Amino acid sequence: MKEQVVCKTTDIQPGEMMESFFGKQNVLICRTPDGEFYAFMNQCNHQGAPLDKGMMCGATTEHSKPGEYHYCHKGEILRCPWHGREFDIKNEGRMLANPDKKLPSFKVRVEGVEVIIYK
Template identity: 35%
Template sequence: MAKHVVARAAEIPPGQRRLVRIGERAIVVFNVGGEFFALNDRCPHGGGSLACGVLTGLVESDAPGRYSYSRRGEILRCPWHAWEFDIRTGRSVCDPRRMKVRQWPAQVETGAALAQEGYVAETFPVSVEDEYVVVEA
């Protein structure tokens, strides 16, 4: 992959993002607490612009009525259908097949990767070199 300078690091402050074009690709670069992450701007579910998504945290429950909130600013919610992705890996936070209200036939299969197959936002390596944010694409 070739390296592409997309901005000075100071131009994307913590909590902010920048949409850039590298060739034919639209890539959104996020600064989460001083760490930079780059994702394809297109949601793998319906094609929504992830640059317009909301950065939130991870809500988990270990029992009914009990919730914990962690990883603030690391979960990206697509603006079209609210699908959530881990900004560090691009992986879907939930199993999209179980998000529907309508019931469909189901079967038991092993392997955590199987549940997320096909629902991974494309990620790109990001580094900061001499104060510039560099994306490899």
């Protein structure tokens, strides 16, 4: 099993993300507001946009009516900078509009202050 330290816990505050490398692969490390870490390929599966140039945000619920927005999942949605595709960070990087599609992801564990990703 290949594994690598990609950053320290102090490098990313809750609700933030950062680019890193896993070997030669460009990866995106996300830390959700609850402090959990997640890792994905730093490339949108649509046309290859660098996801670290996008944003971590939330989503509106299905119960929102026109002109009314109910916001949820704050800091748990990754939005592509090019075309706005949205991925659920906590649900394996699944696309909100098509849950059958998801971002390639990595397993993550934290040991002390080290964030380690592995396959």
